[in-house]
Amino acid sequence: MALLAFDPLVDDGRCAETGVGRGGPVRVGRAHRWQGRVLAASGLALLPWLGYLAGTLPPGEAAAWVPLDALEAAALLTAGTRLLRADVRHRAPAAAAAVLLLADACIDLATAAPGPELAAATAMAVAAELPLAALCAWLASRPARGTLGAGDGAS
DSSP, X not given: OHHHHHSOSEETTEETTTOOSTTOSOOBOHHHHHHHHHHHHHHHHHHHHHHHHHHHSOHHHHHHHHHHHHHXXXXXXXXXXXXXXXXGGGHHHHHHHXXXXXXXXXXXXXXXXXXXXXXXXXXXXXXIIHXXXXXXXXXXHSOOOSSBTSSSSOO
């Protein structure tokens, strides 16, 4: 219920799910299209990774990492598909994804053994987790507009 207060179902008389209302259909700007594709693709890329983690990690570690990465995948897929559909309710899952990705990067770096494991954790944080977290945080902080990507400097 708290998420409903953060991201209302109706915004200025316009149905947020379909994007249709007083101003007509909501168009998706070019920038929001690629951002939605990046988030959705990242969420999809995590799905095989979940299987790899579940099959290779000891049960105690898998019980921690698999749910964390599953939540990341769900948040990224939800935010990405909502952006692609011009649904202004993309902000809550984008905020959740940003927090989860930042936590994942911090925990990876804090628990990695020195040497190749730390180098791999650093590379993942710098190349994937932190840039995605920054994009998600930026998307979550943008004000809702009638047209995603038009007139907000994103397209």
